[in-house]
Amino acid sequence: MRERKPTRRVSVKDVAARSGVSFQTTSKVLNGGGSVSDVTRARILQAASDLGYVPNLQARSLVMQRTLTVGLIAGDFSDPGLSRCLAGAEAEARRQGYGLMLTSIEPEGSGTEYAMPAMMERRVDGILLAAPQMEDDPALPHVLDPMLPIVSINHIAGGAVTEVTADDEQAGDLATRHLVARGHSVIGALTGVRGRRLTQSRQRGYRKALDHAQVDAQPELVEEAGDDVTGGEAALRRLIERRQDVTAIFCHHDLVAVGALSALRALGRRVPQDCAVVGCDGLDSAAYTSPPLTTVRVPFYEIGAEAMRVLLKMIGAGTVGAPPTRLPVHLMVRSTT
Amino acid sequence: MRERKPTRRVSVKDVAARSGVSFQTTSKVLNGGGSVSDVTRARILQAASDLGYVPNLQARSLVMQRTLTVGLIAGDFSDPGLSRCLAGAEAEARRQGYGLMLTSIEPEGSGTEYAMPAMMERRVDGILLAAPQMEDDPALPHVLDPMLPIVSINHIAGGAVTEVTADDEQAGDLATRHLVARGHSVIGALTGVRGRRLTQSRQRGYRKALDHAQVDAQPELVEEAGDDVTGGEAALRRLIERRQDVTAIFCHHDLVAVGALSALRALGRRVPQDCAVVGCDGLDSAAYTSPPLTTVRVPFYEIGAEAMRVLLKMIGAGTVGAPPTRLPVHLMVRSTT
DNA sequence: ACCTCAAAGGCGAACGTTCGCTTACCCGCG
DNA sequence: CGCGGGTAAGCGAACGTTCGCCTTTGAGGT
Numbered sequence: 001m002r003e004r005k006p007t008r009r010v011s012v013k014d015v016a017a018r019s020g021v022s023f024q025t026t027s028k029v030l031n032g033g034g035s036v037s038d039v040t041r042a043r044i045l046q047a048a049s050d051l052g053y054v055p056n057l058q059a060r061s062l063v064m065q066r067t068l069t070v071g072l073i074a075g076d077f078s079d080p081g082l083s084r085c086l087a088g089a090e091a092e093a094r095r096q097g098y099g100l101m102l103t104s105i106e107p108e109g110s111g112t113e114y115a116m117p118a119m120m121e122r123r124v125d126g127i128l129l130a131a132p133q134m135e136d137d138p139a140l141p142h143v144l145d146p147m148l149p150i151v152s153i154n155h156i157a158g159g160a161v162t163e164v165t166a167d168d169e170q171a172g173d174l175a176t177r178h179l180v181a182r183g184h185s186v187i188g189a190l191t192g193v194r195g196r197r198l199t200q201s202r203q204r205g206y207r208k209a210l211d212h213a214q215v216d217a218q219p220e221l222v223e224e225a226g227d228d229v230t231g232g233e234a235a236l237r238r239l240i241e242r243r244q245d246v247t248a249i250f251c252h253h254d255l256v257a258v259g260a261l262s263a264l265r266a267l268g269r270r271v272p273q274d275c276a277v278v279g280c281d282g283l284d285s286a287a288y289t290s291p292p293l294t295t296v297r298v299p300f301y302e303i304g305a306e307a308m309r310v311l312l313k314m315i316g317a318g319t320v321g322a323p324p325t326r327l328p329v330h331l332m333v334r335s336t337t
Numbered sequence: 338m339r340e341r342k343p344t345r346r347v348s349v350k351d352v353a354a355r356s357g358v359s360f361q362t363t364s365k366v367l368n369g370g371g372s373v374s375d376v377t378r379a380r381i382l383q384a385a386s387d388l389g390y391v392p393n394l395q396a397r398s399l400v401m402q403r404t405l406t407v408g409l410i411a412g413d414f415s416d417p418g419l420s421r422c423l424a425g426a427e428a429e430a431r432r433q434g435y436g437l438m439l440t441s442i443e444p445e446g447s448g449t450e451y452a453m454p455a456m457m458e459r460r461v462d463g464i465l466l467a468a469p470q471m472e473d474d475p476a477l478p479h480v481l482d483p484m485l486p487i488v489s490i491n492h493i494a495g496g497a498v499t500e501v502t503a504d505d506e507q508a509g510d511l512a513t514r515h516l517v518a519r520g521h522s523v524i525g526a527l528t529g530v531r532g533r534r535l536t537q538s539r540q541r542g543y544r545k546a547l548d549h550a551q552v553d554a555q556p557e558l559v560e561e562a563g564d565d566v567t568g569g570e571a572a573l574r575r576l577i578e579r580r581q582d583v584t585a586i587f588c589h590h591d592l593v594a595v596g597a598l599s600a601l602r603a604l605g606r607r608v609p610q611d612c613a614v615v616g617c618d619g620l621d622s623a624a625y626t627s628p629p630l631t632t633v634r635v636p637f638y639e640i641g642a643e644a645m646r647v648l649l650k651m652i653g654a655g656t657v658g659a660p661p662t663r664l665p666v667h668l669m670v671r672s673t674t
Numbered sequence: 675a676c677c678t679c680a681a682a683g684g685c686g687a688a689c690g691t692t693c694g695c696t697t698a699c700c701c702g703c704g
Numbered sequence: 705c706g707c708g709g710g711t712a713a714g715c716g717a718a719c720g721t722t723c724g725c726c727t728t729t730g731a732g733g734t
Contacts, residue, residue: 008402009460010718022684033682057458058395059720062689065345065397069459072439077424077623080417090441097608099459102439104427120396122406122436123346128593135734149394229625258625265627285414285622288566290602328504348690359714364692372711394688399719 010051014191019047063331068099069099071119075131080283081300088304093112109133116143126315128307140333149314151307155197166298168198172205174249174331175250175278175296180213182337184248190225192252199226202252225256247275254279257293277336291335298329347388355385406436406655408456412468417480418637419619425641433649446470453480465644472533477670486651490642492534500661501644503635505535508666509542512615512633513588519549519586519674521613527562527572531590539589562593569596593625594630614673635666
């Protein structure tokens, strides 16, 4: 419980005083620039290190008009996919010498109206959006600064925001083709949150694969499951009740697949003999379900890193807006198919 | 790809100009203080909103000598426990009007020597440490600023850092007592990373419970498993090979338990009939193993939130250092015991 | 001895705030 | 009519930087 001494931190003036030059010269040295004799340079550097000088980025930002900081507005950190993505974004920012201001918004999407101003007050150089619920937020376009580089890993209404996502249509296609190749033709789909671009894309991939295999897409084989285990469990029961004859299921999310697996077991159907299951997302935990889940791996870490790369490039170039990026996904065959 | 106009943001001077007063008066109004007539106040507020004025926190920090920002140095974000903790810390910081600067360090613990200066440059008001690997870092004490409030959710050598953790001894005790109560007496332990305080505490709880039940703690029933699935799998095999007679196992981490479960199945032992298993951490995914894992739930979110609360209190009071906090854990009985 | 020129370093301003003082004014009072 | 007191607003400085430009110095050439 020591009292904190109100000692102010050492500034470039302190360093200057100790080395007997003006603080401007000190600044020159510390930034590598200017013409300064080797001897004074050495003296200044020595003084700086003696005093433990740490430059004040706030002050520097003030005159430079940039903070070397980007904001990241996230949905739920507990989402494993989003966590990976965050890890990728943070690592890339750090690699390029940028700091990361983190904030999150509520699951209902409320909070954007606070999160954005908080970022603006801190004068971040750009913003990375990583909150799926933003897609549904009608207020978002109003609160977006059109002059600030923004990249999102989700779809954002209005089209003004650069997007870096996985190729979700490919994901649905890959999963479904795999089931077709295993000889299935009555293939159900347990979708993600209705209305989301992500869901639509994966569903498009699913239909595309069916189309390609010349089997009819039947609406009653599709059920909305959301993105968690209980949703998957419930949706599977509804689906089975309607269509006892399904022999394979494409789940939009691994957690939904976990729920489906558990419901299938409860219903006494063996996986994969009676019913095959393929998930989507590629969570670590999908490798340890029983049986281990066949899934489509989405490169979350890479998405985060690439999104940050795009954002920093925009910041560097002084532009806002860039063409969207879609990263490829990969099928990981395990034991549920 | 629109070019970004180099238009400078609106400052209090702009607002002042538009409302015909000095910028200092404008500042007064915007901060609620000072004596200003209602009419000019209204005029200024109007101008500010017309112009879309957003205060510059950098400039404010410069004169106020505080940034309303705390730093968070994390280990791997992909760790689900750490993610929850991060969520709790972020929510609490936001609730109290603080921003969060996030950075992470490498698994080997390297990176601290970069992370700390990065935080100092940005003049954060305090730092939250959330990286288990820091415990092993001998360089850490040197790079810690003794004047800055710091809280950690892991043990930090030197004792200078305030700690907010779960009651890990209780966790080990609870888990082991539960197994004893189920009638077991040959109880193995699959520990976390050797040498870590966390592991030592949980192990102490394990021995305490055995002691209490008057059964001897036998060293050959203890095996180091680390903190992941493969570690758990391998450790279980080593353990079983040595002691075929174990009927129950306490795993220091849920992921280790997942590995143990899968190894037990491979060895043809039924859970819980032939061998009971209890995990520790309380991950979401533990509810969906088969059979669902009995585990001790660690309140990660609360730990993060409480750590942030303690940190902000230290910042507010201008003190550095506070007594450690230990949060209680809870046993969640499911089907592996 | 004079002029030129480059190198080394200093100076002032600016970035956008907050804060303590001073000034200008209006009011009522003795 | 002069004075104290309160209210409204302005002024100057400070926070810690960067940056463009100016001054000083000394060496080299003629």
